[in-house]
Amino acid sequence: MPVKTILLDLDGVITNFHLAALQQHGRPELYDQWPINAYDIAGTLGITESEFWKALDTFDFWAHMPKTPHADDIVQACLDTGCEVYFCTSAAWGMSASGKEYWMRTNYPKIGHIMTRHKHLLAREDRVLFDDWEVNVKKFETAGGNAVLVPAVHNCLRSSNPWVTVINSLRALGL
Numbered sequence: 001m002p003v004k005t006i007l008l009d010l011d012g013v014i015t016n017f018h019l020a021a022l023q024q025h026g027r028p029e030l031y032d033q034w035p036i037n038a039y040d041i042a043g044t045l046g047i048t049e050s051e052f053w054k055a056l057d058t059f060d061f062w063a064h065m066p067k068t069p070h071a072d073d074i075v076q077a078c079l080d081t082g083c084e085v086y087f088c089t090s091a092a093w094g095m096s097a098s099g100k101e102y103w104m105r106t107n108y109p110k111i112g113h114i115m116t117r118h119k120h121l122l123a124r125e126d127r128v129l130f131d132d133w134e135v136n137v138k139k140f141e142t143a144g145g146n147a148v149l150v151p152a153v154h155n156c157l158r159s160s161n162p163w164v165t166v167i168n169s170l171r172a173l174g175l
């Protein structure tokens with residue numbers, strides 16, 4: 001079945017959450033040397049989860065998050081396929097939901113979005129998810145969808161180019 005819908009993760013694919021979070025904690029120098037597969041940012045920084053998230057719980061942090069270097073190119077490549085394109089992002093606490101809403105409306109006003117932590121519930125064989133977290137990719141595939149791991153500083157593909165990965169994956173899907 002041909003893919004008709006593209007779901008784009010926000011944090012780590014379109015927004016540079018990792019860098020923004022390290023900046024907010026005064027440790028931006030760690031970005032380029034981040035240990036691979038260290039998704040536990042708080043633990044890696046040596047602070048508690050609540051200390052980590054408390055510092056990020058402002059509207060401005062989420063509303064003015066920097067884009068990743070390839071964000072515009074990735075979005076355009078997806079739109080060029082003619083598929084429906086949606087952002088698919090988790091935001092279940094504090095100021096993140098309203099800040100992300102503002103961010104998406106400001107930066108990509110024509111693209112709709114789905115906010116959920118449970119992305120695998122959206123999995124279907126005519127949908128593809130692009131995400132920087134291997135857990136999300138595996139769960140989406142197991143649930144019957146197509147999913148692509150997008151290179152990021154904190155995952156196993158860190159030396160690959162995110163835009164090239166997306167383009168090649170779209171081609172492999174026949175898009």
Ligand SMILES: [Mg+2]
Pocket residue numbers: 009010011012013131132133
């Ligand atoms: Mg992500």
